[in-house]
Every structure is written in structure tokens, then in C-alpha cells.
Amino acid sequence: MSGLGKDAREPWFAVRRELSPKRATVLTVISFALPLLIWSAVSYLPFLWHPDVQLQLSAHRKDVATVYVAGDRVSKGFFPEFQSAVRKQNEELKEQLASEDPLDGASESSVRRANKKVLRHLAPLLIKNRWLKDDQNTDDEAIYHAWGEIASGENTLKRPALSEENIAIVQENWKAMSAIAPNYDSDLFISVPLFSLVPQGKASNPDYLPAPDRVLMTGVKIFNIPAEGGRPSMIQRVGHSLQIVFGGFLLAALVGVPIGVVCGTYPFFSRLIEPFTDFFRYMPAPTFSTLLVAIFLANDAPKIALVFIGTFFQLVLVVSNTTRRLDMPLLEAAQTLGASQRQLLAKVVVPGILPSLYDDLRILLGWAWTWLVIAELVGVKSGLTEFIETQGRFRNFDLVFPVIILIGLIGFFTDQILSLVKGLVFPYTDDGPKASSHPIVKTVLFIPRLIKRLISKSQPDAA
Amino acid sequence: MIPPAETIDYHAQSPEVSERFTKLKERPVVLSVDDLTKVFPSRNGDVTALKSVDFEVYRREFMCVIGPSGCGKSTLIRILAGLETETSGAVLLDGNPVAGPGPDRGMVFQSYTLFPWLTVKQNVMFGPKMAGHKEAGVEADARQWIELVGLSQFENSYPHQLSGGMKQRVAIARALANRPRILLMDEPFGALDAQTRAQMQSYLLQIWRNLDITILFITHDLDEAIYLADRILVLKANPGEVDEILEVPVPRPRNLDQFIEPEFIATKHHINQLIHPESERHQDNLPFPRMTPLGDDVE
Ligand SMILES: Nc1ncnc2c1ncn2[C@@H]1O[C@H](COP(=O)(O)OP(=O)(O)OP(=O)(O)O)[C@@H](O)[C@H]1O
Numbered sequence: 001m002s003g004l005g006k007d008a009r010e011p012w013f014a015v016r017r018e019l020s021p022k023r024a025t026v027l028t029v030i031s032f033a034l035p036l037l038i039w040s041a042v043s044y045l046p047f048l049w050h051p052d053v054q055l056q057l058s059a060h061r062k063d064v065a066t067v068y069v070a071g072d073r074v075s076k077g078f079f080p081e082f083q084s085a086v087r088k089q090n091e092e093l094k095e096q097l098a099s100e101d102p103l104d105g106a107s108e109s110s111v112r113r114a115n116k117k118v119l120r121h122l123a124p125l126l127i128k129n130r131w132l133k134d135d136q137n138t139d140d141e142a143i144y145h146a147w148g149e150i151a152s153g154e155n156t157l158k159r160p161a162l163s164e165e166n167i168a169i170v171q172e173n174w175k176a177m178s179a180i181a182p183n184y185d186s187d188l189f190i191s192v193p194l195f196s197l198v199p200q201g202k203a204s205n206p207d208y209l210p211a212p213d214r215v216l217m218t219g220v221k222i223f224n225i226p227a228e229g230g231r232p233s234m235i236q237r238v239g240h241s242l243q244i245v246f247g248g249f250l251l252a253a254l255v256g257v258p259i260g261v262v263c264g265t266y267p268f269f270s271r272l273i274e275p276f277t278d279f280f281r282y283m284p285a286p287t288f289s290t291l292l293v294a295i296f297l298a299n300d301a302p303k304i305a306l307v308f309i310g311t312f313f314q315l316v317l318v319v320s321n322t323t324r325r326l327d328m329p330l331l332e333a334a335q336t337l338g339a340s341q342r343q344l345l346a347k348v349v350v351p352g353i354l355p356s357l358y359d360d361l362r363i364l365l366g367w368a369w370t371w372l373v374i375a376e377l378v379g380v381k382s383g384l385t386e387f388i389e390t391q392g393r394f395r396n397f398d399l400v401f402p403v404i405i406l407i408g409l410i411g412f413f414t415d416q417i418l419s420l421v422k423g424l425v426f427p428y429t430d431d432g433p434k435a436s437s438h439p440i441v442k443t444v445l446f447i448p449r450l451i452k453r454l455i456s457k458s459q460p461d462a463a
Numbered sequence: 464m465i466p467p468a469e470t471i472d473y474h475a476q477s478p479e480v481s482e483r484f485t486k487l488k489e490r491p492v493v494l495s496v497d498d499l500t501k502v503f504p505s506r507n508g509d510v511t512a513l514k515s516v517d518f519e520v521y522r523r524e525f526m527c528v529i530g531p532s533g534c535g536k537s538t539l540i541r542i543l544a545g546l547e548t549e550t551s552g553a554v555l556l557d558g559n560p561v562a563g564p565g566p567d568r569g570m571v572f573q574s575y576t577l578f579p580w581l582t583v584k585q586n587v588m589f590g591p592k593m594a595g596h597k598e599a600g601v602e603a604d605a606r607q608w609i610e611l612v613g614l615s616q617f618e619n620s621y622p623h624q625l626s627g628g629m630k631q632r633v634a635i636a637r638a639l640a641n642r643p644r645i646l647l648m649d650e651p652f653g654a655l656d657a658q659t660r661a662q663m664q665s666y667l668l669q670i671w672r673n674l675d676i677t678i679l680f681i682t683h684d685l686d687e688a689i690y691l692a693d694r695i696l697v698l699k700a701n702p703g704e705v706d707e708i709l710e711v712p713v714p715r716p717r718n719l720d721q722f723i724e725p726e727f728i729a730t731k732h733h734i735n736q737l738i739h740p741e742s743e744r745h746q747d748n749l750p751f752p753r754m755t756p757l758g759d760d761v762e
Pocket residue numbers: 503505510511512530531532533534535536537538539683
């Protein structure tokens with residue numbers, strides 16, 4: 001194709017030279033693929049970063065208050081210390097067992113309790129290997145049985161595997177346990193101290209950077225949790241958040257656009273309204289949050305009011321500026337055509353600024369989005385923000401990420417759709433021809449356009 | 464421009480031309496400008512854009528205003544249109560003083576002022592609709608005006624789909640649709656290329672000939688002024704004063720071949736002298752030193 005060859009000769013870098021549509025699309029795809037690729041690389045290539053070790057198997061250290069459980073992350077530097085501390089503890093236990101007082105003065109019941117902990121330390125690994133179900137981490141009977149299987153070599157843990165050292169410890173412990181009871185029996189459980197399993201783990205990133213697959217999976221999961229009790233489902237949360245954003249924004253637009261247009265049209269109103277508006281917009285909207293709760297009480301009203309305050313003053317100024325930018329000669333031409341003052345406003349100013357106004361509102365909608373999080377923290381926490389707040393506090397960042405990304409996606413796609421719609425609503429602007437040839441628009445408008453063509457064909461006199 | 468024309472006096476009119484002017488001056492006065500002065504106050508002294516401008520335009524006359532840049536041509540026409548107020552003096556349309564813009568004076572601007580959100584037809588319908596006329600009648604009327612300027616195919620196009628010349632034709636149709644008493648045009652073809660401009664001049668003469676319309680046309684192009692006008696008002700700069708109002712001795716109907724007729728050249732030469740006198744031409748010489756070898760001359 002000649003078009004292709006021509007494109008190949010065009011430079012990729014040229015000051016203000018438009019790229020071909022194909023190249024533009026390629027770059028758009030890359031613009032999203034690149035960050036995703038970097039995120040994946042950092043997540044899946046252990047040598048890139050991975051400053052932590054995520055425990056697959058933890059151990060209890062005597063006389064140390066900090067308790068780590070499987071799934072916790074410890075720093076790479078600390079992990080070997082943790083392991084050697086447990087090994088040393090086992091060495092000491094060996095000596096203690098050989099001594100006169102194998103219990104070292106502890107009561108049998110306390111030893112038994114400690115032993116149960118050792119037993120259960122293997123559970124996370126068993127669950128990962130699918131030997132046990134997710135909720136069986138305290139099912140001592142099943143865990144006990146698994147210990148036996150591992151010790152006898154009847155069955156081996158594979159993913160993740162148990163280290164040689166730990167297999168030896170399992171065998172040693174099992175010898176002692178099975179001598180007393182071949183099957184688990186709470187009352188007959190061993191009361192001689194057991195050796196601790198040595199912690200195992202794998203290199204990982206900090207919890208604040210979960211891997212893409214994990215984010216995707218938890219994302220799908222949290223969206224499938226139905227509403228129950230006082231906790232809304234994720235869809236309901238999205239709906240609620242949208243209500244706040246669009247409620248505040250639409251209210252601001254409804255009141256602000258007429259004021260802005262009037263300010264941009266009549267210097268009288270501009271002087272009367274704009275100076276104060278200009279002052280007010282410098283007061284950060286969140287500073288009004290407590291006041292808004294006092295005025296509007298709980299629920300959504302203060303939240304919507306916050307988005308309103310955050311958007312309204314900006315909107316008035318932007319709209320009045322846009323109105324002032326309308327070509328003066330258009331107004332003069334209309335006057336020489338006999339338009340009265342009122343007609344000028346209704347028939348020239350308003351239709352004349354509509355395309356720019358549309359763009360302004362698109363940008364201000366983005367502005368409204370940024371107030372969402374703060375608005376939802378006002379009064380009773382709600383919506384997506386409540387979820388992010390709660391889960392973030394528990395450091396469940398793999399649950400937080402999908403929600404943050406979702407907010408971004410909603411905003412992004414809203415904006416894209418609005419930008420497409422602009423060309424359809426204002427066919428006389430630069431976006432007009434672009435929009436009507438857009439693949440999405442073509443698809444959506446295929447049927448209506450077909451019908452139109454058929455109608456015009458069936459009545460040739462109409463043309 | 465070679466002036467053997469000095470031998471011909473631009474005052475000399477053939478009997479037909481002189482008869483045309485006699486008849487023209489018997490027509491009623493449509494626009495009368497009386498001792499018009501416009502001063503723009505500014506921080507570093509007032510600028511007198513127009514000083515004691517006095518002239519009359521007869522019904523169905525085609526009058527051109529010409530003058531050096533900044534002499535106040537636009538200011539004059541904007542005052543006539545009511546877009547600017549005079550400092551002193553009066554403007555009378557059919558004997559009545561004008562106050563503010565109105566549909567009785569149509570205006571065509573140099574910049575494109577079609578409403579981009581309206582189609583060609585809707586643009587032309589704008590004025591009559593503002594006046595509150597019935598939609599149906601207005602639309603039929605607009606179609607006729609569009610046909611008159613030869614743009615029927617484009618009646619449903621938006622202005623951004625038209626060329627510059629087409630836009631100005633729509634602007635003319637839009638102004639005419641209001642049935643104004645006078646059409647005020649401020650360098651309407653200034654932004655067009657030479658061919659389109661010549662074509663537009665011819666269109667404009669045809670429209671003018673066939674309608675009951677008086678035209679006041681501003682230009683800085685001598686050929687354009689002589690080709691179009693019955694009379695030419697020459698403005699002087701600083702302050703903008705009437706230098707001369709001259710009667711164009713070129714007979715009508717006009718055509719492009721007349722550009723080399725002696726009376727055309729004589730008129731052009733005379734106006735050129737007024738606007739750009741011989742005595743001032745030395746100012747055109749740049750203080751430019753020779754930068755080429757001796758003997759390597761081009762003229
Ligand atoms: N709004 C204004 N305020 C102050 N001075 C003005 C204003 N409009 C015009 N002038 C001054 O009045 C004089 C005449 O301006 P005008 O635009 O009428 O000239 P013009 O003959 O149309 O020039 P051109 O041929 O370049 O269009 C100029 O000196 C200009 O600086």
C-alpha cells in the first residue's frame with residue numbers, strides 16, 4: 001500500500017507535526033502498556049526490587065513479643081536473623097530434652113499449648129498446597145494427619161516445598177507425637193516440647209505494591225461480594241460515589257453556568273460577583289467540612305455541598321472567562337443585523353460559547369472528581385473512600401488498589417465519552433468530523449444512519 | 464503605473480458619465496454625515512481619528528472610502544453602523560439621526576463574522592428572525608438571497624466548510640436579507656486572493672445594479688475603488704480629514720479592460736498623489752549600503 005510506505009518515511013519526531021492515526025493509536029496503547037509493563041516487571045522479576053521476604057511459614061520465638069504469622073513481610077536483612085534465632089532455640093531445646101528437667105520448669109499444659117502452636121505453624125503451607133481448605137487453619141486433626149504423611153514420606157509438599165531442614169524437624173517431632181497418639185487427640189497431645197519449624201519465605205515487594213494479577217483477582221473478588229448487613233456491595237459503593245460527584249458537580253454547573261455567563265456578558269455583574277468569587281476559591285473546600293456537617297447534618301448533603309464548594313467558584317470564573325473570549329465581531333455583526341440586547345445574550349452569546357463551555361465543564365468534572373475522596377470522609381465515611389480507608393488501615397493494599405484504579409477508569413472513560421459526544425453535539429467544531437468517523441460512533445450510529453439512508457432513498461423528492 | 468495620464472485631467476467626464484452624475488445628484492440623500500469628529504482619549508494624549516468629516520451619499524450610489532492605513536476609515540464606518548459613538552457632529556439616515564446599531568444599516572466586516580453554529584441558511588435568516596418575522600417566510604426569503612450569491616448548494620453547510628470568498632458572499636446575503644437602506648463594507652475582500660477578489664467585485668457590482676441598495680465601501684486598494692465606485696472619498700491621516708471627494712470618470716458598466724483606459728489611470732494617478740505625495744517618497748528609501756561587488760548591478 002502506498003499509504004503505508006509514505007507513513008514509514010514520515011519522521012516520528014517533528015515539532016508540532018501531526019502523527020498518522022495509526023501511529024497515534026499505537027502510542028496510545030503503549031502509553032497504557034508501558035506503566036503496566038513496569039509494574040509487572042517490578043512485581044514478577046525478583047532481582048529488580050523485592051526488598052522484603054514474605055513468610056510462608058512462621059515460627060514462635062520464646063520471650064519475643066513480636067509475633068509474625070505466615071503472609072507477613074519482614075525485611076531481607078532481618079529474615080536470616082529470624083531463622084537463626086529459631087535454629088538456636090531448637091539447639092537449646094535439644095540440650096534441655098537431654099537434661100534432667102526436659103520441661104525446664106514449665107507446666108505440662110503450657111507446653112501442650114506451645115506445641116499446638118508449633119503444630120499449626122505448618123497449616124498455611126498445607127493450605128497453599130491445597131491439602132487443606134482455606135478455613136482449616138485451626139483444624140488440628142487434619143493438620144496432625146498431614147504431619148504424619150510428611151514424616152512418613154507418604155506425601156510431599158511441593159508448592160511451596162518444605163525445606164530439608166524442616167522435613168527433618170517434622171520427622172523428629174512426629175516420632176515423638178505418634179509415639180503417644182497416632183491420631184490427633186486433644187487430651188493425649190504431647191506434653192514434651194516440640195522443635196519449632198524454621199521460618200520459610202520468598203522474596204517479595206512491600207505490601208504497598210501488590211502484583212497486577214493479585215490486584216485483578218482481588219478486584220474481581222470484592223466486586224462479587226454481595227451487600228450484607230450495613231455493608232454495601234462494591235457496585236452500590238460506586239453508585240454512591242458517583243452520586244456525590246455528579247450531585248455536587250451538576251448543582252455547581254446548574255447555578256454556576258448562568259452566573260458565569262452573565263458575568264462574562266455584563267461588566268456590571270463581572271465587577272459585582274467576580275472579585276469575591278476569586279477570593280472565595282482560595283479557601284480550600286475541605287476547611288468547610290465540619291461547618292458543612294453542622295449545617296447539613298450527616299448523610300450525603302454535606303458531602304455534595306463540599307464537592308459543590310470545591311467546584312462552584314472555579315466554575316463561575318472559568319465560565320465568565322470563556323464567555324468573555326467570544327469573538328467581539330460576532331456580537332457586533334449580530335447588532336448590525338438588528339439583535340437587541342436580550343437577543344444578543346440568548347441568540348449569540350449562549351450558542352457561541354457552548355462548545356467552549358462544554359470543554360470547561362469536562363475539565364471541571366475532573367475537578368469535582370478530585371474532591372470525591374475528601375467529601376466521602378466528611379461526616380459518616382461512605383462509598384468507595386470508606387472501603388479504601390478501612391482496608392488501607394489494615395494494610396490490605398491489594399484491596400485498595402482495584403478501587404483506586406476503578407475510580408481512575410470511571411473518570412477516564414467519562415471524559416473520553418464526553419469528548420466523543422462533543423463532536424456529535426457540535427458538528428461545526430474541529431471535533432465534528434473526528435467524532436463522526438470514530439469507530440465507536442460508527443458502530444453506535446450504524447443502525448440510525450442506515451435507516452436515514454433508506455428513508456431518503458425511498459423519497460427521492462426530499463432531496 | 465505609467466502616467467502619460469497627466470495630460471488627461473481626471474475631472475474630464477464624457478457626456479454619458481457627466482449625465483449619470485447629474486442624475487445621481489438628483490436622487491435623495493440616504494446618508495448624510497455632518498461635521499463628524501471622533502476623538503479617542505488615551506493616556507498619552509487624545510487621538511483624533513476623524514476631524515470634521517462632511518459628506519453625503521445619494522440613493523443607489525456606490526461610494527468608496529480610501530486613505531492611508533490608520534486614517535480612520537474603520538472608525539468612520541463603525542460610527543455609521545452605530546458600533547461607535549461620535550465625539551461631535553451627526554449622522555443622518557434618510558434625514559433621521561442614527562443611534563446605535565440597527566438593521567437599516569447592513570455591515571460586512573473584513574474578518575469573517577458568520578455565526579459558526581448556524582448553517583449558511585440559518586445565518587442568512589438571522590436578521591429577519593431577530594426582527595420577529597415568521598419562520599416560513601424568512602426561510603423562503605433566505606433561500607432567494609443565497610441563490611442570488613450563488614451558494615444554493617451550500618445552504619445547509621456550516622461556515623467552516625466554506626472558502627473565504629464564499630463566507631463573504633454569505634455575509635453579504637445575510638446583510639441584504641435585512642433589506643437595509645445602506646450596506647456598509649469595511650475592506651470586505653481584504654483577506655481574499657487576487658482572483659477571488661476580482662470575482663467578488665464583479666458579484667458585488669451585479670448585486671448593486673439589480674437591487675435598491677446604497678453602498679459605502681472601504682478599501683485601501685486604488686484599483687478596487689475606481690473599479691467599483693461612483694465617487695471616491697479620500698481621507699487624509701492624522702487627523703482623518705476629507706481630502707477630496709472625486710467623481711470617477713470611468714463609464715459604467717465597468718469591466719476589467721477599463722483598467723488601462725486613460726481616465727482610469729489618470730484617476731488612479733491622482734489618488735495616488737493624494738495618498739502618497741511625490742514629496743514624501745524619499746521616505747521610502749532605506750539607508751541601505753551596497754553589499755555586492757561593484758559592476759554586479761541589477762538595475
Ligand atoms: N478603540 C480605539 N481606541 C483608541 N484609538 C483608536 C481606537 N480605534 C482606532 N483608534 C485610532 O484611530 C485611528 C484610526 O483607526 P482606524 O482603525 O479607523 O484606521 P483605518 O483607516 O481603518 O486603518 P486600516 O487601514 O489599517 O484599517 C488610529 O490612529 C487608531 O490608532
